[in-house]
Amino acid sequence: xxxxxxxxxxxxxxxxxxxxxxxxxxxxxxxxxxxxxxxxxxxxxxxxxxxxxxxxxxxxxxxxxxxxxxxxxxxxxxxxxxxxxxxxxxxxxxxxxxxxxxxxxxxxxxxxxxxxxxxxxxxxxxxxxxxxxxxxxxxxxxxxxxxxxxxxxxxxxxxxxxxxxxxxxxxxxxxxxxxxxxxxxxxxxxxxxxxxxxxxxxxxxxxxxxxxxxxxxxxxxxx
Numbered sequence: 001x002x003x004x005x006x007x008x009x010x011x012x013x014x015x016x017x018x019x020x021x022x023x024x025x026x027x028x029x030x031x032x033x034x035x036x037x038x039x040x041x042x043x044x045x046x047x048x049x050x051x052x053x054x055x056x057x058x059x060x061x062x063x064x065x066x067x068x069x070x071x072x073x074x075x076x077x078x079x080x081x082x083x084x085x086x087x088x089x090x091x092x093x094x095x096x097x098x099x100x101x102x103x104x105x106x107x108x109x110x111x112x113x114x115x116x117x118x119x120x121x122x123x124x125x126x127x128x129x130x131x132x133x134x135x136x137x138x139x140x141x142x143x144x145x146x147x148x149x150x151x152x153x154x155x156x157x158x159x160x161x162x163x164x165x166x167x168x169x170x171x172x173x174x175x176x177x178x179x180x181x182x183x184x185x186x187x188x189x190x191x192x193x194x195x196x197x198x199x200x201x202x203x204x205x206x207x208x209x210x211x212x213x214x215x216x217x218x219x220x221x222x223x
Contacts, residue, residue, distance in 0.1 A: 001022070001024070001107045001108070001116065001117075001118045001119070002118075002119045002120075002121060003020060003022070003118070003119070003120050003121070004120070004121050004123045005018060005020055005089055005091070005101065005120040005121060005122050005123065006123050006125060007091055007122060007123070007124055007125070008124070008125050008127070009124055009125070009127040009130060009132060009159060010127075010159045010160070011091055011124075012091060012093065012094065012095050012096075012122070012124055012187070013093065013094075013159040013160060013187060013188065014093065014159070014160050015090075015091060015092055015093040015193075016091050017088055017089065017090050017091070018088075018089050018091060019086055019087065019088055019089070020086075020087045020089055020120055021084055021085070021086055021087075022084070022085045022086075022087055022106065022118055023082060023083070023084050024082070024083055024084075024085060024106070024107060024108045024109070025051075025080050025081070025082060025083070025108040025109060025110075026080065026081060026082075026083040026108075026109045027051065027078055027079070027080055027109045027110070027111055028044075028045050028048040028078070028079040028080060028081055030044065031044065031045035031048050031078070031079035032077050032078050032079060045079055047081050048079035048080060048081045049079060049080060049081065050075070050076060050078075050079060050080070051076035051078045051079060051080040051110065051111055052076065052080070052110065053073040053074060053075055053076060054073070054074050054075075054076045054110070054111055054112065055071050055072070055073060055074075056071070056072060056074055057069055057070070057071060058070055058071075058072055076111055077111075078111040080109070085106060087103050087106065087118065087120070089101045089120050091122060092190060092191075092193075093188045093190070093193040094135070094187055094188040094189050094190035094191070094192075094193055095122055095190055096122070096124075096190065097122060097123060097124040097132075098121060098122065098123075099121075099122040099190075100119050100120065100121055100122070101119070101120040101122065102117050102118070102119050102120075103117060103118040103119075103120070104117050105117065106118040127159075130159065132187060134197065135186055135187045135189055135196070135197030136186040136187070136197040136198050136199070136200060137185070137186045137187060137197065137198075137199045137200070138199075138200045138202065139156070139199070139200070139201055139202070140201070140202045140203075140204050141154050141156065141166055141201050141202075141203055141204070142203075142204045142205075142206055143174065143203060143204070143205055143206070144205075144206055145205060145206065145207055145208060147168075147174075148173065148174045148175075148176075148203070148205045149173055149174075150170060150171070151167075151168045151169050151170040151171060151172055152166075152167065152168055152174075153165060153166075153167045154166045154167070156201070158185065164182060164185055164199065166180055166182065166201050168180070174203050174205070175203075175205075176203070176204070176205040177202055177203065177204065178202075178203050179200050179201065179202050179203070180200075180201045180203060181198050181199070181200050181201075182198065182199040182200075182201065183198055184196045184197075184198065185198065185199035186198045186199050
């Protein structure tokens with residue numbers, strides 16, 4: 001069985017445990033040995049019903065010396081019921097969208113068969129500030145025209161709440177849509193969370209709609 005496990009970008013940045021509820025068919029152990037309608041059956045197996053027909057292999061003789069193996073359905077002697085299992089899924093730091101968390105033998109049961117696995121596929125929701133690309137994070141910061149021309153120091157709140165400073169030194173001119181890269185402030189690497197990708201900040205410059213006469217004259221005098 002395959003299900004989606006919805007998480008946030010903060011979850012895969014910090015790591016988290018999520019509970020997933022799975023409804024499945026399980027075999028009622030011991031019910032086949034009790035007489036339906038008896039007190040013991042009602043006490044233990046009241047919520048159980050007959051399991052689906054079982055598939056068994058039989059040998060049939062098609063002609064003298066010619067025997068084939070075939071599958072056939074046979075009514076089950078066992079009882080089954082629906083059960084809800086709570087699975088604790090550990091979302092590790094740095095896990096990618098589409099990663100799979102597997103719970104072995106937790107799928108539906110049938111008499112005489114090994115249950116299959118339950119696969120939870122990690123689905124990371126879109127974030128309003130950061131975009132993940134591989135192990136790197138991308139975001140935008142907005143600066144005024146004055147800041148673009150004279151330098152700036154901006155505070156950016158990261159996914160776990162810590163503050164990242166995005167700076168341009170005084171006198172450094174920042175062009176519109178220039179990208180400032182901050183090393184090791186991206187996503188933690190899955191399986192190696194002590195290492196991290198980079199954070200790329202795309203700078204959007206807010207130009208004024210118009211200049212006053214004095215501003216226009218000042219620009220003309222200095223450029």
